[in-house]
Amino acid sequence: MKQVRYAKRNSMKDGRKRMSIWETSDEKECKTSVKKHFIYIVQSTGRTQKNLNPPRIDISKNVDTKRKEEKFHFRVKGSFYLAQNEQMFEVNFCHSLDITITWNKSISPKKSANLT
Secondary structure, three states: OEEEEEEEEEEOOOOEEEEEEEEEEEOOOEEEEEEEEEEEEEEEEOOOOOOOOOOEEEEEEEEEOOOOEEEEEEEEEEEEEEEEOOEEEEEEEEEEEEEEEEEOOOOOOOOOOOOO
């Protein structure tokens, strides 16, 4: 069985927008939980910054064989500029993805493999 929930929150006063999606599925071999979050903060700015930092990317994976659980976390944080009606805006964003898989059978981590 699969369930999906969606939430959206906007604050025009603060220039914030947040969207979240939660998915859970319960199958014969495993139970999977997926959480996705998207956050945007918009601020008016007079000019662009020439040396804009590249987005920060964080990735982690954890395997717990005792609890029969695998966790994966992916997050991207950064900013970009956009122009609208002759006005410049800076948009800061954060996108995150969390996946948890709980196995009904015993798991053992497989050897690393190169993907091409």
